[in-house]
Amino acid sequence: MAYEMIVLTNMLIAILFAQSLNLITGFCGQVSLGHAAFLGIGAYTSAMLTKAGWPLAATFIPAMVIAGMIGMIVGAASLRVRHDFLAITTMGVSFLFTGIIRKQDMLGGEMGIAGIPAAYGGRVGLLLMTLCLTILFIIIMIYVKRSWMGYVFESIAEDEDTAGVLGIDVRRFKLFAFVLGTAGAGLAGALYAHQVRFIGPDSFGFVESVTVLSMVIVGGIGSIWGVTIAAALLSVMPQFFQVIDDYKLLVYGMLLFFAMRFMPDGLGGLAKRFRQNRNPDSSSERSQA
């Protein structure tokens, strides 16, 4: 039972983490190859605080605020770059983060932080907390998607220049997506730290950033359900197949490549196409929903 609970908690954290990137990359169209850094910022913040005696739940806000603030700085620095350059810039963030952590003795340096206290209520408590927060985040995502914010994001994701000509403050919305998304990653990080109870610089490196991006791309950028399913499946795979765990970067990198090349709309897109094929008239009613 304990094993299943661990798998389930990991899966939920992966879903939360992937959805937080889905907001930036899927909704707003900004590719990030450094998202794991924000998972790390949340994890380190929360771990340091619980080790200092804070209850886990009280660390969620600081973890989100610090991740979101650094996300805002990174977002502001990346406002001028697009597409490939944005990918490279955010990739730099990933290396910068692990590089800095390694040199900080206060944060455990190379050794990382061990002995992170268990969550209140043990494994069950953590599982329930993770379940609630992940569901809450998905509800927020659904809400954002249906609000004017989702509408505006959709236009920015498709064509920033046109969005600008329509009078949209593209910079401000992009920045907002970065802040919301990185804060979400910070929250996932806080949960993650108390799931594994040992964190080190390697837990939040480039591989993890590629992994989460592949979840979003395979799920179908912007599709909430597609990304949920992709994150759930891809997060448990390494636990069942040792090879995948050994060759993570290769496997997820290839997955990313093939998904972008052959399945640009991901799982969500496949589902949409399937629905449309069964009901060819639905396209004219989609906007009403």
Next chain:
Amino acid sequence: MTAAKTSPLLLDVKNVTVTFGGLNAVDGARLALEDNQLLGFIGPNGAGKTTLMRAIIGMLTPSSGQIILDGQDISNRRLVDRINLGMALAQQIIKPLKDMTLLDNVALAAGGNKLLSPIKAMIHRSRQHEQDIAHGLLTEVGLADAIYKYPAELPLGFLKRLEVARALARQPKVLLLDEPLAGLSIKEAEDMADLIMGLPCKGRGVILIEHNLSQVRRICKTLYVQNNGRPLAFGATDDVLEKREVQMAYLGKSE
């Protein structure tokens, strides 16, 4: 420039120069738009018409010159500010958002404050009001039957009209139309020209870039001509078209 200077200028473009890698695509352009005026803007292909429009609206930065909107110098403002101060552009190369219906394409542009503030955007969900406006505008440009269609389903002539409807949704003081008649059939072009003729009003001026000279001559009283990026003539349409240099540069060559 124009003789009667009594009416206030809505837009004043002073000596604007735009350089692309050493080449002046626009070179000292000067034009003025009055309130309630429909100004025709002609010039051969590559004259820098589109480039000047993009500089006026803030999509590109001129290397020199000033742009005054309604008495306010906006030369250093960014695109989003200029648009929100009351400018709109219907682009020559149409840019429909392809994942949205025509109705949603236009309703988005009518979003007002929700396009400026993420917080406002997050707390508002209903598009009803904006869709009503969009429906009205799409009907005005003759697209009432296509409002739930996606851009990919429609021919160029429809999308040109979508571009105009979307610009109108901004309720601009200065409306810039870059070849809205291109790609339309003779009948459609005639209808669209009629529509454009009715767009200038109190508080709004329109600049119309067009190669369709018969329609320009029919609906524009004032004309600005540019050639090789430089201003060639500015004044009453008939006078301008009489000028030798205009005929040499424009009428002699293209068409």
